[in-house]
Amino acid sequence: xxxxxxxxxxxxxxxxxxxxxxxxxxxxxxxxxxxxxxxxxxxxxxxxxxxxxxxxxxxxxxxxxxxxxxxxxxxxxxxxxxxxxxxxxxxxxxxxxxxxxxxxxxxxxxxxxxxxxxxxxxxxxxxxxxxxxxxxxxxxxxxxxxxxxxxxxxxxxxxxxxxxxxxxxxxxxxxxxxxxxxxxxxxxxxxxxxxxxxxxxxxxxxxxxxxxxxxxxxxxxxxxxxxxxxxxxxxxxxxxxxxxxxxxxxxxxxxxxxxxxxxxxxxxxxxxxxxxxxxxxxxxxxxxxxxxxxxxxxxxxxxxxxxxxxxxxxxxxxxxxxxxxxxxxxxxxxxxxxxxx
Amino acid sequence: xxxxxxxxxxxxxxxxxxxxxxxxxxxxxxxxxxxxxxxxxxxxxxxxxxxxxxxxxxxxxxxxxxxxxxxxxxxxxxxxxxxxxxxxxxxxxxxxxxxxxxxxxxxxxxxxxxxxxxxxxxxxxxxxxxxxxxxxxxxxxxxxxxxxxxxxxxxxxxxxxxxxxxxxxxxxxxxxxxxxxxxxxxxxxxxxxxxxxxxxxxxxxxxxxxxxxxxxxxxxxxxxxxxxxxxxxxxxxxxxxxxxxxxxxxxxxxxxxxxxxxxxxxxxxxxxxxxxxxxxxxxxxxxxxxxxxxxxxxxxxxxxxxxxxxxxxxxxxxxxxxxxxxxxxxxxxxxxxxxxx
Numbered sequence: 259x260x261x262x263x264x265x266x267x268x269x270x271x272x273x274x275x276x277x278x279x280x281x282x283x284x285x286x287x288x289x290x291x292x293x294x295x296x297x298x299x300x301x302x303x304x305x306x307x308x309x310x311x312x313x314x315x316x317x318x319x320x321x322x323x324x325x326x327x328x329x330x331x332x333x334x335x336x337x338x339x340x341x342x343x344x345x346x347x348x349x350x351x352x353x354x355x356x357x358x359x360x361x362x363x364x365x366x367x368x369x370x371x372x373x374x375x376x377x378x379x380x381x382x383x384x385x386x387x388x389x390x391x392x393x394x395x396x397x398x399x400x401x402x403x404x405x406x407x408x409x410x411x412x413x414x415x416x417x418x419x420x421x422x423x424x425x426x427x428x429x430x431x432x433x434x435x436x437x438x439x440x441x442x443x444x445x446x447x448x449x450x451x452x453x454x455x456x457x458x459x460x461x462x463x464x465x466x467x468x469x470x471x472x473x474x475x476x477x478x479x480x481x482x483x484x485x486x487x488x489x490x491x492x493x494x495x496x497x498x499x500x501x502x503x504x505x506x507x508x509x510x511x512x513x514x515x516x517x518x519x520x521x522x523x524x525x526x527x528x529x530x531x532x533x534x535x536x537x538x539x540x541x542x543x544x545x546x547x548x549x550x551x552x553x554x555x556x557x558x559x560x561x562x563x564x565x566x567x568x569x570x571x572x573x574x575x576x577x578x579x580x581x582x583x584x585x586x587x588x589x590x591x592x593x594x595x596x597x598x599x
Numbered sequence: 600x601x602x603x604x605x606x607x608x609x610x611x612x613x614x615x616x617x618x619x620x621x622x623x624x625x626x627x628x629x630x631x632x633x634x635x636x637x638x639x640x641x642x643x644x645x646x647x648x649x650x651x652x653x654x655x656x657x658x659x660x661x662x663x664x665x666x667x668x669x670x671x672x673x674x675x676x677x678x679x680x681x682x683x684x685x686x687x688x689x690x691x692x693x694x695x696x697x698x699x700x701x702x703x704x705x706x707x708x709x710x711x712x713x714x715x716x717x718x719x720x721x722x723x724x725x726x727x728x729x730x731x732x733x734x735x736x737x738x739x740x741x742x743x744x745x746x747x748x749x750x751x752x753x754x755x756x757x758x759x760x761x762x763x764x765x766x767x768x769x770x771x772x773x774x775x776x777x778x779x780x781x782x783x784x785x786x787x788x789x790x791x792x793x794x795x796x797x798x799x800x801x802x803x804x805x806x807x808x809x810x811x812x813x814x815x816x817x818x819x820x821x822x823x824x825x826x827x828x829x830x831x832x833x834x835x836x837x838x839x840x841x842x843x844x845x846x847x848x849x850x851x852x853x854x855x856x857x858x859x860x861x862x863x864x865x866x867x868x869x870x871x872x873x874x875x876x877x878x879x880x881x882x883x884x885x886x887x888x889x890x891x892x893x894x895x896x897x898x899x900x901x902x903x904x905x906x907x908x909x910x911x912x913x914x915x916x917x918x919x920x921x922x923x924x925x926x927x928x929x930x931x932x933x934x935x936x937x938x939x940x
Contacts, residue, residue: 289753293684293753294650294680294754295649297647297751300646302643307639308636308637308639308692308743309635309637309692310694310728310741311694314696317733343634343636351741353653385649385651387653391657391737392734392735393732393733394732394734396732398653407640412630413635
C-alpha cells in the first residue's frame, strides 16, 4: 500500500476537512475541529484517566501494513491501557506527523479504519494536530476515559496472596510479528494458512478487552495491560506493587495456533512469554473475589485464566512443569533500549 | 550541545525515574508516574480544554539548540494555545521519541528547562511515554487547562464591527528564526548584538500570555494564538468565524529591534507579518468592551494593541499607509504543505 502517490492530500486544511472532521462529527467536545482543542465537560462524580502513546512506522507497524490496520492499532493500544485502569474510553486527540503528504487513497482507508475502531471502542475524535516532518509516519494518540471518582484500578496495588490472571491468550501477537516479518517460517512451524493468518491478525489488530473495564473496577486488586511482553510487564507490576509474582508456564493460556507452533518449535516459548503486542490484561484479585471475577469476565465474553499468584519478595518467577524457574535471554521489549525479543 | 555522548541514559526506566518523575513529584494526578496514565479529578463547575501539539527537531527546533530552550518551547507553544482559549493551564502529558538514547547531560538540562517552565506556567507533568525510533527527536505534549463551564473562548465567534487586537509584538520570532539560521544577516540588518539576541530569544523562548487568560474569558468575542504567522492565522480566524478582517499594517506593534531591521530592509515586512512562532494572541472584542479589555490587559502587564477591525465578507486585508492592500507571496507557515515563508 503506497502511502504517497499522484493523488496526494493537498494541505493540512484538506486533510482535516475531508478526512478527520467526519470522525468528530456530532460530538460536542470536538467543537467540529473548527477550534484546535477539545472541550470536555466532565460528568459530576467522575474522574478522567488520560494516556498518551505514540506509534511509529517501522517500530510499531510496517509501511506496507493496511491503513485500516494501522488506524485500528493506533486506537486499540491506547484503549487497552484505559481498560486496564477500569476506565470507559470516551475521547481521543490525534497528532499525525507525515514524512510526505499521504495519498487520498491511503487517508481514505486510514480514516475508514479509525471510524470502524471508534465505533467498536465507543470513542470519538475530539482534536489533534497534523504536520509534516522527516522520519517515520508517527501517530500519537491521547485517549481519555472516565471512571467513577476513586475507582481507577492501579498497577501498584497487588497484594501477596492475590491470585494472578490474564485475559485472552498470550503470545499470539509476538508469534504473529515474527510471521509478519518472515512468512516462510509458517511452514517450519507446521502452521496452515488459517493458523498463520490468525497469529498475524492478532499482531495487526489487537482487541482491547473493553467488556471487562467495569468488572476490573469492582473485583481487581491491580491490573495493567500487557504490551511489552508478559514477563517484562509482570516485572513492572511486581516492581510497582512491591511484590513477587509466581507464574506457572503451563497455565498461561495459549491459542490453538500458538500451541501448534510451540509443539513444532518448543524454543518459541520465549517468544510467547516475552514477545510484545499482546494487549491483553494482567489482573490480580484477592482470593475471596477471584471466583466472582472469573465468572463475571466469562459472562462478559472475556476469557480470564489464573496463571499464578502474588507473593512476598520482588521477583517474577516463571515455573516450568518441574517447578524450575525458566530463564529468558530477554524479558521483553524495551522501547527505549530497543531490545528486540 | 551533543544530544548523545558516552554517558547516555541507560533505559526507559532510568529516564523516567531519574529525570521525569521529579517533574511529577507531589502532584496527585501524576500517580508518581508509577502508573502510565494520569488521573484527573475535575473541579465541579469546570470544563477541561485539551490540546496536543508535537514539536520535532529540524522542524520546530534545531539539534544544537540548548536543551533548556527546547523544553521551554515544547511547553510554551502548547500553553499559548490554552491561554488563547481563556483556559488556565494545569497539567501535561509528554511523549518523547528519541532516535538514540540521550546523554545524561542533555536530559539533565532538558528536565531543568521543563522544571523552570512548569513553575512559570503553573503546570505539572502527569504522565507520558518514551520510546526510541529513527527520525528526529520528537516531543509531543498534551496540555490540559480548565475553564469555568461554558466560558471557553473560541476562534469562530468574531463578529463584524468587533475591534481586532494582538498581544505583545509581532514578527520578532520570524526575524529571530532567520537570524538563528544565518547569524551573519544581523550586520546587513544593522542590528547590534543585543538586538539580534532579543529577536533570536523571541524565537527560542516564546512567552505565552498566561496573565491574560481570565481577561479573555470576560471580554473577548474570539481569540486564537498566532503560531503560523499573523496573516495566515488571521485567515483561520476569518474562516472559522465567517467574517472579513481589516488590519492596518502600520498599527501592528513591533519591537525596537524589529523596527530597526525593517528600517534597514523594508522587504522584511513580509517576514514580520507572515513569519511563524510569535505565540502572541489575536483577540476580537465588541467595541463596547474593547476599552475595558485594553485597560485590564495593561494592568495585567500584557501589551494589547488594536490593529484593525472585523468586517463582513471573508477576506483578510492588510492595508498599507496609503490604504492599499499588501499582497504577500506566502501567507505563512503550512506545516503540512511545508511552505516556508
